[in-house]
Amino acid sequence: MARYLWGRIAQAVLVLWIAFTVTFVLLQALPGDAVLIKFQGGDLNLTPAQLEEIRLSYGADESLLVQYLHAIGNVLTGDLGYSVQAGVPVTTLLAANLPSTLVLASLGFAVAVVLAVGIALVSSLTPFAWLRNVLHSVPSLFISIPTFWLGITLIQIFSFRLKLVPVIGGSTLESLLLPVLTLAVPISAPLAQVLVRSIDEVSVQPFVSVVRAKGASPSWVLWRHVARNATLPALTIAGVLLGELIAGAVVTETVFGRTGIGRITQDAVNNQDVAVLQAVVLLSALGYVVVNLIVDLLYPVLDPRITVRSGDRRANRRAGARVATGASA
Amino acid sequence: MSAGVKSVLAEERAGDRPGPGVTPPGEERGAKRGRRGGRSGRGRRLPFRPTLLLAWAVLAVVLLWALVPGLFTDYSAVSGTPRDRLLPPGGAHWLGTDELGRDLYARIVHGAAHSLSAAVVAVAVGFVAGTVLGLIAGSAGGIVDAIIGRLVDVLLSIPGLLLQLSVIILLGFGTVNAAIAVGLTSIASFTRLTRSEVVRVRRSDYVEAAFGSGGRYASVLVRHVLPNSLGPVLSLIALQVGTAIIAISTLGFLGYGAPPPTPEWGLLIAEGRNYIATSWWLTTFPGLVVVLVVLAANRVGQSIGRGAQAGRIR
Numbered sequence: 235m236a237r238y239l240w241g242r243i244a245q246a247v248l249v250l251w252i253a254f255t256v257t258f259v260l261l262q263a264l265p266g267d268a269v270l271i272k273f274q275g276g277d278l279n280l281t282p283a284q285l286e287e288i289r290l291s292y293g294a295d296e297s298l299l300v301q302y303l304h305a306i307g308n309v310l311t312g313d314l315g316y317s318v319q320a321g322v323p324v325t326t327l328l329a330a331n332l333p334s335t336l337v338l339a340s341l342g343f344a345v346a347v348v349l350a351v352g353i354a355l356v357s358s359l360t361p362f363a364w365l366r367n368v369l370h371s372v373p374s375l376f377i378s379i380p381t382f383w384l385g386i387t388l389i390q391i392f393s394f395r396l397k398l399v400p401v402i403g404g405s406t407l408e409s410l411l412l413p414v415l416t417l418a419v420p421i422s423a424p425l426a427q428v429l430v431r432s433i434d435e436v437s438v439q440p441f442v443s444v445v446r447a448k449g450a451s452p453s454w455v456l457w458r459h460v461a462r463n464a465t466l467p468a469l470t471i472a473g474v475l476l477g478e479l480i481a482g483a484v485v486t487e488t489v490f491g492r493t494g495i496g497r498i499t500q501d502a503v504n505n506q507d508v509a510v511l512q513a514v515v516l517l518s519a520l521g522y523v524v525v526n527l528i529v530d531l532l533y534p535v536l537d538p539r540i541t542v543r544s545g546d547r548r549a550n551r552r553a554g555a556r557v558a559t560g561a562s563a
Numbered sequence: 564m565s566a567g568v569k570s571v572l573a574e575e576r577a578g579d580r581p582g583p584g585v586t587p588p589g590e591e592r593g594a595k596r597g598r599r600g601g602r603s604g605r606g607r608r609l610p611f612r613p614t615l616l617l618a619w620a621v622l623a624v625v626l627l628w629a630l631v632p633g634l635f636t637d638y639s640a641v642s643g644t645p646r647d648r649l650l651p652p653g654g655a656h657w658l659g660t661d662e663l664g665r666d667l668y669a670r671i672v673h674g675a676a677h678s679l680s681a682a683v684v685a686v687a688v689g690f691v692a693g694t695v696l697g698l699i700a701g702s703a704g705g706i707v708d709a710i711i712g713r714l715v716d717v718l719l720s721i722p723g724l725l726l727q728l729s730v731i732i733l734l735g736f737g738t739v740n741a742a743i744a745v746g747l748t749s750i751a752s753f754t755r756l757t758r759s760e761v762v763r764v765r766r767s768d769y770v771e772a773a774f775g776s777g778g779r780y781a782s783v784l785v786r787h788v789l790p791n792s793l794g795p796v797l798s799l800i801a802l803q804v805g806t807a808i809i810a811i812s813t814l815g816f817l818g819y820g821a822p823p824p825t826p827e828w829g830l831l832i833a834e835g836r837n838y839i840a841t842s843w844w845l846t847t848f849p850g851l852v853v854v855l856v857v858l859a860a861n862r863v864g865q866s867i868g869r870g871a872q873a874g875r876i877r
Contacts, residue, residue, distance in 0.1 A: 260729060260733055386836055394839065511732060518721060
């Protein structure tokens with residue numbers, strides 16, 4: 235077990251390191267220059283010599299390798315560089331903007347889980363075939379809707395037609411309502427698909443027939459026996475969902491004019507503020523890697539049928555994804 | 564919605580996916596066949612599927628929009644009559660007009676060429692790079708496979724949109740750059756799928772027979788392994804077209820795609836957003852078109868994927 239644990243951690247660190255290196259190489263190869271964008275022209279009327287001095291102070295003149303080693307050292311000590319545009323350290327910028335995004339993302343995720351579980355449960359319990367068909371096609375519809383358009387359409391309907399939610403102002407709750415819904419819809423779709431599918435798969439297992447034969451009602455079977463086995467596979471897409479939450483937050487914040495990570499990301503792209511974008515990319519890669527690591531380590535604990543063969547992650551994951559014969563029957 | 568989740572689902576629907584979240588393909592196929600009583604294998608008469616037909620029809624119409632927009636509208640996409648600004652949908656202008664008096668329907672029709680060609684470039688980038696990488700990883704194995712596997716892990720660990728923004732900050736704004744950025748994010752899906760297909764096909768009897776009867780490595784790879792790995796890949800291509808259209812319209816909406824006079828669909832929505840209080844049609848119709856096209860592409864991809872699986876069972 236310990237060997238498996240360390241192997242997985244080493245793998246996670248490796249992926250993070252490659253991610254950092256790739257983004258560093260990509261972004262440092264930029265033809266543009268954030269210093270020039272900010273300071274050239276404008277009212278400052280800086281001489282070329284002064285511009286050069288500013289660039290020197292950002293360490294922009296050293297060789298790529300030296301800059302890379304510097305950057306790695308800085309990241310390891312928690313220094314993510316300096317935002318040229320905002321004029322503050324990137325960590326300060328992130329700390330100031332993270333809370334609002336976290337609130338949006340966690341509420342969006344919670345609503346998405348409710349939506350997905352609702353779709354999955356109702357579609358498996360309903361006696362009406364037409365309702366089941368409708369519910370089964372809901373996730374594919376959700377996936378086909380661009381997030382930004384969904385947000386605009388919700389504003390259109392709820393703010394301008396029905397006048398239920400004020401466009402500007404309003405309480406905190408009111409201002410969160412539409413953004414959270416916008417973010418929740420695309421997140422709920424893959425979750426609902428995985429749930430529907432694994433409920434279908436667990437339902438044909440022999441142990442379910444046994445429970446039914448003993449006279450259990452459909453809802454009892456679903457709650458007590460199927461649901462427990464069917465929710466585990468949903469864990470495996472947690473990392474992907476996290477990435478989707480971050481991307482969704484960027485778009486949602488833009489549409490609704492909210493401050494947050496999305497806003498600073500967009501500003502960073504507009505101003506070629508590389509350090510900020512790299513920090514955001516690194517942060518989301520870190521989130522993905524950590525979430526997947528936790529899921530991998532947690533899976534054998536949650537599902538005792540799975541035994542860890544050291545170092546064989548793929549086999550383990552597959553076993554995890556497999557909804558095997560019923561231990562809970 | 565960006566590439567991350569879509570690509571996972573796409574791969575699931577397309578067939579094999581090694582890794583999290585899905586039953587191994589063999590098992591799933593077995594289960595499906597069991598449930599459907601072995602119907603899927605023999606006697607493959609094409610059943611009447613209205614939604615599939617509709618999906619093909621939508622794609623055909625949009626393709627015609629892109630190829631011969633003149634057949635569908637007489638109005639210009641870039642110049643309008645200022646007198647007719649912000650007209651609601653009606654007889655003369657089916658979907659209304661925008662703030663410069665341009666016909667919205669004409670702009671959507673002409674925009675199809677931009678959105679579709681960008682999607683095609685994006686999918687082509689992902690398909691070519693991903694298939695080559697997957698083919699190499701699947702047939703070489705060992706350390707090469709491990710290195711490519713880690714690269715795919717890295718690509719998957721960064722949310723699609725952020726990866727696209729990183730590429731755009733590098734290449735600059737514009738339609739082609741946005742398309743390349745979107746294509747890069749889909750490489751991971753294609754690599755994984757192709758790799759798993761190659762590994763599956765390579766172990767089959769006919770490939771061993773081809774080697775046994777003296778086939779050279781490269782020729783067996785191209786003549787036997789590649790064609791037999793392509794079914795699920797075709798399905799993934801259709802699904803990725805849908806993903807790419809959404810991603811490209813998102814980048815267009817954020818202002819990183821085509822520059823303003825272009826009637827690109829995401830840009831149409833971004834421009835219409837300024838008149839959201841008075842002119843609902845400016846954002847609603849382009850968005851509906853995007854949703855319809857993506858739904859159609861996904862439906863078609865799904866049916867190709869099922870076809871590939873059924874063929875394999877046989």
